[in-house]
Amino acid sequence: xxxxxxxxxxxxxxxxxxxxxxxxxxxxxxxxxxxxxxxxxxxxxxxxxxxxxxxxxxxxxxxxxxxxxxxxxxxxxxxxxxxxxxxxxxxxxxxxxxxxxxxxxxxxxxxxxxxxxxxxxxxxxxxxxxxxxxxxxxxxxxxxxxxxxxxxxxxxxxxxxxxxxxxxxxxxxxxxxxxxxxxxxxxxxxxxxxxxxxxxxxxxxxxxxxxxxxxxxxxxxxxxxx
Amino acid sequence: xxxxxxxxxxxxxxxxxxxxxxxxxxxxxxxxxxxxxxxxxxxxxxxxxxxxxxxxxxxxxxxxxxxxxxxxxxxxxxxxxxxxxxxxxxxxxxxxxxxxxxxxxxxxxxxxxxxxxxxxxxxxxxxxxxxxxxxxxxxxxxxxxxxxxxxxxxxxxxxxxxxxxxxxxxxxxxxxxxxxxxxxxxxxxxxxxxxxxxxxxxxxxxxxxxxxxxxxxxxxxxxxxxxxxxxxxxxxxxxxxxxxxxxxxxxxxxxxxxxxxxxxxxxxxxx
Numbered sequence: 357x358x359x360x361x362x363x364x365x366x367x368x369x370x371x372x373x374x375x376x377x378x379x380x381x382x383x384x385x386x387x388x389x390x391x392x393x394x395x396x397x398x399x400x401x402x403x404x405x406x407x408x409x410x411x412x413x414x415x416x417x418x419x420x421x422x423x424x425x426x427x428x429x430x431x432x433x434x435x436x437x438x439x440x441x442x443x444x445x446x447x448x449x450x451x452x453x454x455x456x457x458x459x460x461x462x463x464x465x466x467x468x469x470x471x472x473x474x475x476x477x478x479x480x481x482x483x484x485x486x487x488x489x490x491x492x493x494x495x496x497x498x499x500x501x502x503x504x505x506x507x508x509x510x511x512x513x514x515x516x517x518x519x520x521x522x523x524x525x526x527x528x529x530x531x532x533x534x535x536x537x538x539x540x541x542x543x544x545x546x547x548x549x550x551x552x553x554x555x556x557x558x559x560x561x562x563x564x565x566x567x568x569x570x571x572x573x574x575x576x577x578x579x580x581x582x
Numbered sequence: 583x584x585x586x587x588x589x590x591x592x593x594x595x596x597x598x599x600x601x602x603x604x605x606x607x608x609x610x611x612x613x614x615x616x617x618x619x620x621x622x623x624x625x626x627x628x629x630x631x632x633x634x635x636x637x638x639x640x641x642x643x644x645x646x647x648x649x650x651x652x653x654x655x656x657x658x659x660x661x662x663x664x665x666x667x668x669x670x671x672x673x674x675x676x677x678x679x680x681x682x683x684x685x686x687x688x689x690x691x692x693x694x695x696x697x698x699x700x701x702x703x704x705x706x707x708x709x710x711x712x713x714x715x716x717x718x719x720x721x722x723x724x725x726x727x728x729x730x731x732x733x734x735x736x737x738x739x740x741x742x743x744x745x746x747x748x749x750x751x752x753x754x755x756x757x758x759x760x761x762x763x764x765x766x767x768x769x770x771x772x773x774x775x776x777x778x779x780x781x782x783x784x785x786x787x788x789x790x791x792x793x794x795x796x797x798x799x800x801x802x803x804x805x806x807x808x809x810x811x812x813x814x815x816x817x818x819x820x821x822x823x824x825x826x827x828x829x830x831x832x833x834x835x836x837x838x839x840x841x842x843x844x845x846x847x848x849x850x851x852x853x
Contacts, residue, residue: 360851361851364850432850433809435812436837436849572838
C-alpha cells in the first residue's frame with residue numbers, strides 16, 4: 357500500500373532524492389560488474405579500464421548518499437518506516453560501493469590474465485560469475501521494489517555461491533602441481549572467484565537490510581532455510 | 583497494543599519497572615462529553631506505575647481531556663458528563679467515598695503555562711500543606727527543601743526562598759510548579775505540555791527531571807513534541823478524534839507502529 361505524501365514537501369523530496377541516488381549507485385555498480393565480465397571473458401582490456409575508471413563515480417555517490425542521509429536525520433528526525441528507509445539507504449550504499457570495489461578487483465586481475473596466454477580453464481569461472489551477477493542484480497531489485505520475498509531468496513543463493521567458489525578453488529588448486537607454468541593464471545582465477553563470492557556477501561547484506569526496512573525483521577546471523 | 587474497542591491490555595512487568603503495578607491507572611470503557619459533544623470514545627488503557635506515559639495526537643484529539651479526567655478537573659466545566667470508569671490503585675475515582683479535593687491533592691498537575699502564585703518561592707511550595715492545616719515550621723521547611731531538590735531547583739533558589747516566585751525565569755517557574763506539585767507526595771504527576779513554553783535548555787532540564795521523578799511517581803505527559811515523547815517516555819498512546827488508536831512501548835510506536843494511522847501521524851503524513 358503506497359503511503360500518502362508527507363505534509364512537509366522538502367522532507368518528501370529529500371527522501372525521494374536519497375532513494376534515487378542509491379538506485380543510481382546500484383545501476384552503476386551492476387554495470388561495473390557486467391563490464392568486468394566482458395573484460396574477463398572477451399579478454400578486452402578497455403572494458404577492464406572502464407570498470408576501474410567508473411569506480412570513482414560510485415565512490416562519490418556513496419559519500420553523497422551518506423551526507424544526504426545524515427542531513428535527513430538531522431533536519432527531519434524521521435520515525436518508523438522513514439527512519440528505517442534512511443538507514444537502509446545509507447547501509448545499502450556502503451554495500452554497493454564494496455561490491456563495486458570487488459568489480460574493480462576482478463577487472464585488475466582480468467587485465468593480468470589478458471597478458472597471459474589463454475587458459476581454457478578460465479571458462480569454468482563463468483557459472484560462478486553468472487550466479488554472482490544474478491544474486492547481486494536480484495538484491496538490487498529487492499531494494500528497488502521493496503520485495504522481501506525476493507530478498508529472502510538471496511541468503512540461500514549466496515550459500516550456493518560460496519559452495520561454487522569453494523569447489524572452484526579446490527579444483528584449480530588440484531591442477532597446480534601438474535601445470536606449474538599456469539600458476540600465475542590459476543591464482544588470478546582464484547582471486548576473481550573470491551571477489552565474486554564477496555559480491556554475493558554484499559548482495560546478502562543488501563537483502564537483509566531490505567527485509568529489516570520493510571518487514572522489521574532482523575535476519576542477520578541466522579541460518580538460511582533451504 | 584490497545585484500541586478503543588479492545589479490552590485493556592495489562593502492560594507487562596519488565597526490567598523498566600520490576601515492582602510497579604502495570605494497571606496503576608486503569609481506564610475502562612471511558613466516554614466523555616462536553617454537553618452533547620462527545621470528546622472521548624470507549625477508552626481502555628492501563629498506565630503502569632512509575633513509568634512515563636506520553637499522550638500524543640493532533641490538536642483536539644482528546645489527550646488533554648483524558649488527562650484532566652484523571653484528577654476530575656474537567657468537572658469544573660459546566661455540562662460535562664462521562665461513562666465508564668477510571669481507577670487508581672484499583673479504586674474508582676468516581677466512588678462515592680472519594681472526595682474530589684483529596685483526589686486532586688493526591689495527583690499533582692503541571693500545566694503548559696507555568697502558573698506560580700504571586701507569593702514567595704517558599705509559600706508556593708508549602709501552599710497545599712498550609713491549606714491542609716500544616717503549620718509547623720520544621721515540617722514546612724523539610725517539605726520546601728525536599729520538593730525543590732526533587733524539582734532540581736534547590737541549589738538555584740535556596741538563598742532566596744522568600745523572594746517572589748515571579749522573579750524566576752520561565753524554566754525555573756516551571757520547575758517550581760513541579761516542586762509545588764510534588765510537595766504533597768502525590769501518587770501521580772500529570773503534565774500537560776510542560777515544556778512547550780520553555781527554551782531548549784530549560785526543556786532539557788525539565789526532561790531530565792522527569793526522568794528522575796519517574797523513580798518515585800507515575801507520570802502522564804501530554805506532548806506535541808514527538809522527539810520529547812521518544813526521549814522521555816516509556817509508553818506512548820496515540821489519540822485521534824477522541825479515540826485511542828494505538829498504545830504501546832514508545833520504541834515500538836516510533837519505530838514500528840502497528841496502525842497505519844499512527845505511522846502516518848508520526849511520519850508527518852497527516853496531522
